[in-house]
Amino acid sequence: MGSQHSLSVPHVIVDSIHGDIHLSDLEMKVIDTASFQRLRYLKQLGMGHVTYPNATHTRFAHSIGVLGIMARVTDLARDTLELSSEDVQDLRLAGLLHDIGHYPYSHLMEHIDNIKLTEEFIESSESNKTLIASSQKYFDHEIVGEAIVTSQEDLVGAIGGEERATKIAKLFRREESAHSQLSKLIHSSLDMDRLDYLLRDAQAAGVPYGKIDLNYLLNNFHVSNKGVLGVKLKALTAVEQFLYARFFMHKAVYYHKTTFALEEICRQLLRRLKDNKFEGLPRDGNEVIELVKSKELNLFNDSFVDRIIEKAVQGEDDLIKSLASCLRERKPPKLLKEVSVYEQIGTEYHAGSAFKKDCRNRIQSLAENNEVDVRRIIFCETKQLKLEQRAGMLSEKEARSLEDSEREEIVKVFKSEAEEPVSIMNIDHSILNVSSNYFYQSFRLYYVPNFNESNTNELVNNMKEEVSGWE
């Protein structure tokens, strides 16, 4: 990683992925704050280490890695976008701080309000279910990050004041209200975040799927006259390989059935505890913001959830104890059935949707037939995994009709460096034109054993047999 010509970067951190990363005095000050050091105690892959034991790398290392990539991109874009040293420094800080607001265990806590418990998932002829929209949900980590950056004194001081801290926050939140050309760099098609984490996660997990040709990609980045970042046509294969790498990493690592099962158990546990106003767990998004603005921020790391799990194991409720024990003792729930599909986007009925419908209609009777608590049978599904993350179920043709603001995730390629880049889907000979019309998704049904029961294996086998008979 080279040094910036006009930004002094006298410090060096040696990174296992990118080699030497050169840092300015200001960046070192930010890194040395307690608020930033908290990232050392947040695992990048949440519970990935239960499947891949070496996957214990931290958000701290990843954040510095993203800064390293941002440094290379700002070098490239400096002249075209007429970036001042301050602009460059702001972008680098935005890269460094983009994950400052992460919750413990990656994305587990962030989305617990969206979790459906089994009793909410199953079809029921009983009374209506109520969705409470009157209390503030947990905010996403970028909003939490903004709260931290603009209110934690150590960070505000290190950055150089509240005004600059606010500007940095707007940058990592990809707000256009910041310098419009700068935000186009954060808002770029090839995400700095992804470029680091694919390599880092793959190396830590010990799998080959995340290997991307980072140098070739970065060396072929180009910024148009309108400030749009894209990749030169000659690097098309590297781009395609990057998109495939992301796809395979999701399949093999992020959605691995054991990791996914334990993460789902954790989400279910936290959701139930939150509903019961468990002491120590923020009751709503406002309490999260209060917490991260306070001196308690430094305790808001993976151990925060570990302590909650430990308390839950000691509790009275059998289901809660079972969920917590699964996590503490690394005993994943039992997989009763998995249906994976690879279907064309827009396909309405497929094996996965049929299985989901069966689960909604039959989990209750499955529980009754086997005399188990229905809440111990958990259905979950991965997100739809597509090569090109365009909005929703749009076909390739529909996606081409989206406005720019709607298609931030679509990779852009320069057919000619003199022109504005086009969507990769407009490159006729790209493999994306065929494979981007499909999605992969996995649907899984699990049973959470009661560790008091002596006949778990028999129960599981019976349930598997019953479920296998579903059409």
Next chain:
Amino acid sequence: MDKQQIGLKLALDTLGVPLQLESFDDRLILQKTICLIQAAGIHLGYSFNWYLRGPYSSQLTNDAFKVQHDVNSGMDESVGWNLDPGSISKIENLKTLLISNEDKSTHARKVELLASLKYLIDRRDISCHQSLEEIRSYLLGFHKDYSTQEISKSLTQLKQYGFTA
């Protein structure tokens, strides 16, 4: 559907507007409508950032297409769910503001301004106490060309519906 998607469907059902995503104006109206619904205290969980056409949530676009697809496939998981009474009441109060007989592009223009002003006021980028010309000038910086009359009307409506003091 996850609960966030169910919440989205319920909010639109309560408001009495169909989920339409065919044109850019349809999607813009959806974005700004949900932004304003959330600003009124109905927490659907969408984070908005400021993009070229004002507050925008990419997650909302994704969810809207998913919900539409599920409903069209006969897999509407919002059946059997209701919003809490407080949220229903708040949405009812917004109907006269958010439902319109105007043509789509006029309505889109109106809700874009309402949502944008509310967003910028909340972030303290502008203030209700600034002159209309100052606000107009600020919006022009984002290529939003609204007259001072339109801005004045929107500010009045925001106050009338409790979005601003």
